[in-house]
Amino acid sequence: xxxxxxxxxxxxxxxxxxxxxxxxxxxxxxxxxxxxxxxxxxxxxxxxxxxxxxxxxxxxxxxxxxxxxxxxxxxxxxxxxxxxxxxxxxxxxxxxxxxxxxxxxxxxxxxxxxxxxxxxxxxxxxxxxxxxxxxxxxxxxxxxxxxxxxxxxxxxxxxxxxxxxxxxxxxxxxxxxxxxxxxxxxxxxxxxxxxxxxxxxxxxxxxxxxxxxxxxxxxxxxxxxxxxxxxxxxxxxxxxxxxxxxxxxxxxxx
Amino acid sequence: xxxxxxxxxxxxxxxxxxxxxxxxxxxxxxxxxxxxxxxxxxxxxxxxxxxxxxxxxxxxxxxxxxxxxxxxxxxxxxxxxxxxxxxxxxxxxxxxxxxxxxxxxxxxxxxxxxxxxxxxxxxxxxxxxxxxxxxxxxxxxxxxxxxxx
Numbered sequence: 001x002x003x004x005x006x007x008x009x010x011x012x013x014x015x016x017x018x019x020x021x022x023x024x025x026x027x028x029x030x031x032x033x034x035x036x037x038x039x040x041x042x043x044x045x046x047x048x049x050x051x052x053x054x055x056x057x058x059x060x061x062x063x064x065x066x067x068x069x070x071x072x073x074x075x076x077x078x079x080x081x082x083x084x085x086x087x088x089x090x091x092x093x094x095x096x097x098x099x100x101x102x103x104x105x106x107x108x109x110x111x112x113x114x115x116x117x118x119x120x121x122x123x124x125x126x127x128x129x130x131x132x133x134x135x136x137x138x139x140x141x142x143x144x145x146x147x148x149x150x151x152x153x154x155x156x157x158x159x160x161x162x163x164x165x166x167x168x169x170x171x172x173x174x175x176x177x178x179x180x181x182x183x184x185x186x187x188x189x190x191x192x193x194x195x196x197x198x199x200x201x202x203x204x205x206x207x208x209x210x211x212x213x214x215x216x217x218x219x220x221x222x223x224x225x226x227x228x229x230x231x232x233x234x235x236x237x238x239x240x241x242x243x244x245x246x247x248x249x250x251x252x253x254x
Numbered sequence: 255x256x257x258x259x260x261x262x263x264x265x266x267x268x269x270x271x272x273x274x275x276x277x278x279x280x281x282x283x284x285x286x287x288x289x290x291x292x293x294x295x296x297x298x299x300x301x302x303x304x305x306x307x308x309x310x311x312x313x314x315x316x317x318x319x320x321x322x323x324x325x326x327x328x329x330x331x332x333x334x335x336x337x338x339x340x341x342x343x344x345x346x347x348x349x350x351x352x353x354x355x356x357x358x359x360x361x362x363x364x365x366x367x368x369x370x371x372x373x374x375x376x377x378x379x380x381x382x383x384x385x386x387x388x389x390x391x392x393x394x395x396x397x398x399x400x401x402x403x
Binding site: 020023024025026027029030031032033034035036037038044052069071073 | 346374380390391392394398400402
């Protein structure tokens with residue numbers, strides 16, 4: 001019993017001595033840390049866990065750049081099984097590489113099955129995901145790039161856009177999706193296909209370029225250029241001189 | 255007449271000197287030899303290590319790191335094992351450990367003992383450390399805990 005209490009005391013003491021207070025950032029590593037004073041960064045080695053009031057981050061190896069002193073973090077570069085949970089920026093991210101700029105509040109995730117979630121959106125890619133929380137700019141590039149929320153599905157090799165910064169709930173103000181083969185946007189009950197799809201909230205227009213295909217209620221319209229007015233929910237499809245606009249109306253929906 | 259009055263005073267003086275001189279010489283030699291022995295003993299007690307309270311410094315372009323300890327023992331010509339309350343202090347940080355090997359020629363230091371690093375708003379506890387590149391680079395070994403305030 002005496003030994004039990006002794007062990008318990010040491011366990012409690014060790015736990016207390018390593019615990020983080022409010023406002024502090026705690027970092028633990030399995031194989032130490034290498035500090036480069038002139039280069040102004042430090043390398044955290046193996047099973048790194050960073051816990052702070054604002055975010056938690058884990059990864060196999062993490063490199064932290066600082067400004068004046070070690071606490072003055074400017075950029076975090078994490079490699080291998082990276083997981084980020086930002087309470088302040090409402091971001092969860094997974095990937096094999098992560099770059100987090102604390103000054104610009106910019107997150108970049110690279111690698112297969114990269115994911116970034118907010119309360120409203122889910123981004124995924126086998127290439128790169130970049131979100132700047134200050135400016136609202138985002139960029140998804142590579143195979144299997146997707147941007148989803150409750151109402152919208154966006155699929156394409158290159159997805160870039162701007163989130164609104166006015167409201168707490170993020171909305172897309174601008175969107176540009178390109179794919180060598182076919183980009184896809186699903187909004188409400190309309191499926192939009194084209195090599196390039198561009199949306200601007202100011203004009204309420206979705207523009208489609210090359211290999212355009214719009215599907216709504218069983219109606220398929222194909223052409224070279226198309227527009228969809230999100231306010232009136234009406235669309236137009238044009239074609240180059242050599243081709244004609246093709247409309248297919250499915251019997252099942254008539 | 256008293257017999258003593260017949261003795262020449264000179265003989266008495268010479269006899270006295272002859273008796274006293276060896277006696278005083280013997281006593282003084284004994285006295286100094288005793289003192290010398292005690293000084294030797296004290297010296298032996300203190301100098302159980304090669305260097306008492308050693309002080310060194312590592313300099314680079316940005317700062318000077320002062321190294322102090324209670325004891326130091328030469329491991330090799332330029333390598334000194336610093337023991338007990340080893341401190342590295344500069345304007346920017348301090349490291350405290352117990353056993354640190356300091357290499358004078360390469361200006362490096364390493365330890366495999368628990369070490370505590372402190373700088374402004376930063377505390378690092380590790381299972382050892384290695385200072386190299388004139389103190390510009392520090393490698394903390396093993397399971398490491400960092401607190402940034």
